[in-house]
Amino acid sequence: MALIQIKNTTTTSKYNYEPADQGSDYLNTMELNLGFIGGGNMSTAIVKGIIKSGVHPASKIWVAGPHIENLKHWSDMGTNVTSENGVVFDNCDMIFLGVKVNKLQSAIQDIKLTAKSTAKEVLFVSMLAGVQIKDLHETINSHLPGVKASVIRIMPNTPMTVGAGICLYTPDHTVMQSKCLILEKLVSGSALCEKVPEEYMDSLGALTACGPAYMYVVIEALADGAVKQGVPRAMAMRHAAQMVVGSGHMVLQSGKHPGLLKDEVCSPGGSTICGITALENGKLRATLINALELSTIRNKELGKK
Ligand SMILES: NC(=O)c1ccc[n+]([C@@H]2O[C@H](COP(=O)([O-])OP(=O)(O)OC[C@H]3O[C@@H](n4cnc5c(N)ncnc54)[C@H](OP(=O)(O)O)[C@@H]3O)[C@@H](O)[C@H]2O)c1
Numbered sequence: 001m002a003l004i005q006i007k008n009t010t011t012t013s014k015y016n017y018e019p020a021d022q023g024s025d026y027l028n029t030m031e032l033n034l035g036f037i038g039g040g041n042m043s044t045a046i047v048k049g050i051i052k053s054g055v056h057p058a059s060k061i062w063v064a065g066p067h068i069e070n071l072k073h074w075s076d077m078g079t080n081v082t083s084e085n086g087v088v089f090d091n092c093d094m095i096f097l098g099v100k101v102n103k104l105q106s107a108i109q110d111i112k113l114t115a116k117s118t119a120k121e122v123l124f125v126s127m128l129a130g131v132q133i134k135d136l137h138e139t140i141n142s143h144l145p146g147v148k149a150s151v152i153r154i155m156p157n158t159p160m161t162v163g164a165g166i167c168l169y170t171p172d173h174t175v176m177q178s179k180c181l182i183l184e185k186l187v188s189g190s191a192l193c194e195k196v197p198e199e200y201m202d203s204l205g206a207l208t209a210c211g212p213a214y215m216y217v218v219i220e221a222l223a224d225g226a227v228k229q230g231v232p233r234a235m236a237m238r239h240a241a242q243m244v245v246g247s248g249h250m251v252l253q254s255g256k257h258p259g260l261l262k263d264e265v266c267s268p269g270g271s272t273i274c275g276i277t278a279l280e281n282g283k284l285r286a287t288l289i290n291a292l293e294l295s296t297i298r299n300k301e302l303g304k305k
Helices: 041-052 068-076 085-091 101-114 133-143 158-162 177-187 198-228 233-254 258-265 271-281 284-304
Strands: 034-037 061-064 080-082 094-097 121-126 148-155 165-171 191-195
Touching: 034 041, 034 085, 041 061, 041 068, 041 158, 041 165, 041 177, 061 085, 068 080, 080 085, 085 101, 101 133, 121 133, 133 148, 148 177, 148 198, 158 165, 165 177, 165 198, 177 191, 198 233, 198 284, 233 258, 271 284
Parallel strands: 034 061, 034 094, 061 080, 094 121, 121 148, 165 191
Antiparallel strands: 148 165
């Protein structure tokens, strides 16, 4: 089954930095030691994308988590695994923060307790939903005053695992263009990587990172509908998923408004418009708009905890 393979757009929005320093850092990406603090679902999706796309060797990736037994899949991928966040900190120049929001303080404290030295320059890449760049700096500065930290906030999504993800990012004002390009290079094999203003992180991030769960519900429900009409479950699921993939491709590749694409499928008096009537009666649009609003509100709440 064909999957959406979105290559990096090499961002062209007005939020791009001027290419002030696209130099050796960018060219030497493969030389970097990449770290992950927290090796759960999202970090795993990112690292799988990086390794699959061959953009960085597993031997130069480090991960830390409190339960080493939960990191077996990382050792299987050939990465370096440790239970001490300080080991990742000592070895790595660019460190992804992949813990739950309520574990941020303890994760940073663990760096302080277990690192050999905390006097160094580090680029932290935070995937923590809702946590603003200024709060990340505050936490890092309060526990690791000797660290010269810069921060890129990202909002990735789990479809990065299969090379069809999205990774939004916002750098702080100290992050050089070359560092943004390194991030883009690392994730662009598995995600559409786009720089956005931080104010969109909670809302657009809700769409891109929570959205896959909404779509799984849609796919499951559509398959249920076909099963109700007598189609075998596995066949129904396969076709529901591929239909959603194809519809996304149509929007991206045709450049047409989805309303127009919908009209093109709805013949007068036909079967599709009958189905659309049911969707409108069920308030599908309002439901999705409300879903996004609640996810955005929750993102903001999480960041304040
Ligand atoms: N999942 C998504 O779709 C998604 C999308 C965008 C952003 N995010 C963000 O990504 C972050 C991680 O989410 P997730 O879904 O990957 O959660 P997860 O699967 O629960 O992963 C969290 C990981 O952090 C580890 N951990 C806990 N305390 C730690 C500490 N003190 N030091 C180092 N590691 C520690 C956990 O290890 P143990 O399991 O061994 O305790 C676990 O492996 C969250 O902040 C979330 O907001 C997630």
